[in-house]
Amino acid sequence: VMGEVMKANSKSDAEIIIEPEEPMLAIFDRELALDQMGGDSQLLDEIAEMFLKDSAEYMQNLLDAAHNGDARDIGRAAHTLKGALGYLGARRAQEAAQILEEMAQTDPENPGLWHAQECVVEAVHELLPLITEFVGLPSSEAIDVDRFALTPVGKVGAR
Amino acid sequence: MRVLVAEDDIVSKRVLEATLMKLGFEVIGVSDGAAALKILLAPNAPKLAIVDWMMPEMDGVEVCRRIREYPSPEPTYIILLTAKADKSSICMGLDSGADDYLSKPFDREELRARLQVGRRMVELQRSLADRVLALEESLAQVKQLQGLLPICSYCKKIRDDQNYWQQVESYIAARSDAKFSHGICPGCYHTEVVPQLLAAGMPKEKLAALANHYECGT
Numbered sequence: 030v031m032g033e034v035m036k037a038n039s040k041s042d043a044e045i046i047i048e049p050e051e052p053m054l055a056i057f058d059r060e061l062a063l064d065q066m067g068g069d070s071q072l073l074d075e076i077a078e079m080f081l082k083d084s085a086e087y088m089q090n091l092l093d094a095a096h097n098g099d100a101r102d103i104g105r106a107a108h109t110l111k112g113a114l115g116y117l118g119a120r121r122a123q124e125a126a127q128i129l130e131e132m133a134q135t136d137p138e139n140p141g142l143w144h145a146q147e148c149v150v151e152a153v154h155e156l157l158p159l160i161t162e163f164v165g166l167p168s169s170e171a172i173d174v175d176r177f178a179l180t181p182v183g184k185v186g187a188r
Numbered sequence: 189m190r191v192l193v194a195e196d197d198i199v200s201k202r203v204l205e206a207t208l209m210k211l212g213f214e215v216i217g218v219s220d221g222a223a224a225l226k227i228l229l230a231p232n233a234p235k236l237a238i239v240d241w242m243m244p245e246m247d248g249v250e251v252c253r254r255i256r257e258y259p260s261p262e263p264t265y266i267i268l269l270t271a272k273a274d275k276s277s278i279c280m281g282l283d284s285g286a287d288d289y290l291s292k293p294f295d296r297e298e299l300r301a302r303l304q305v306g307r308r309m310v311e312l313q314r315s316l317a318d319r320v321l322a323l324e325e326s327l328a329q330v331k332q333l334q335g336l337l338p339i340c341s342y343c344k345k346i347r348d349d350q351n352y353w354q355q356v357e358s359y360i361a362a363r364s365d366a367k368f369s370h371g372i373c374p375g376c377y378h379t380e381v382v383p384q385l386l387a388a389g390m391p392k393e394k395l396a397a398l399a400n401h402y403e404c405g406t
Contacts, residue, residue: 080199
């Protein structure tokens, strides 16, 4: 699903338009991340570890918001996640989070919201092993993001 | 200079704090708008603040609105940190009372430059506030010399609030920063001093030389 930008303009699944995004954004752009830290590699290590430690919370907030069917909370959770991803140079996941945030804010009734959220989960799923490796932890230390994957609950926007 | 950082996301907050410390700022960090407002309204509050738009409890826009409800001679310079890049959001942020805005994730050079503007504004406000205070103090001193002063028509002593008659110079000196140096004006020299000197036996030639000295104003 990743690498696609969803621009759903109607309330029907059938009318969701999926446009391929180009070029493919980097999962983890280390140079960009280092640049965001002003070249301070120690700070980047610290931030990467901090993100790993908090990634479960970021994802849980997203999941809780979706299960509560509150588009505003989804938008807020996506916004917070987007900020952290931006500093890490996680461009693909950042883009996915931005799309989710915008959709939650501007088109909360859109049934494609759950799909946009899955895109975020998938992008973070791709990112975490790279961050885990970057900070020098064994891959077993990475959190299992699969538990945050959503099914089309149909609650979002249905309140 | 101290700067308040209000940001709920721990990653963004840490990056911002580390960047600000490298730029030489003393950072006070909080994680929600209510805590930010409490610090900014306290005595001796930091005069520079970077406030995230989206925060729990109270968002950054509301923080700006609340701060501006309390006019201050040295207002806080607030930079609103936002991922909302559209014009209407930026206008809304500035209308709420923010002085500037910064997009997330921030660019370090842009942050440095915008903080520099903030620092200049804070220093300018402080300088103006100091000058206003100095002017108010001067005005208070001037006011002490205003009003109707009862003065003796002959000796020119002034009657003070305790009903004592004071020499005009001691009266004014006690109520202002003015200092007096004593001399004799030409008129008084002729009417007061010359008769006394003649009575004391001073020769007229010497008196003429003295008169010339005073009339020259030296």
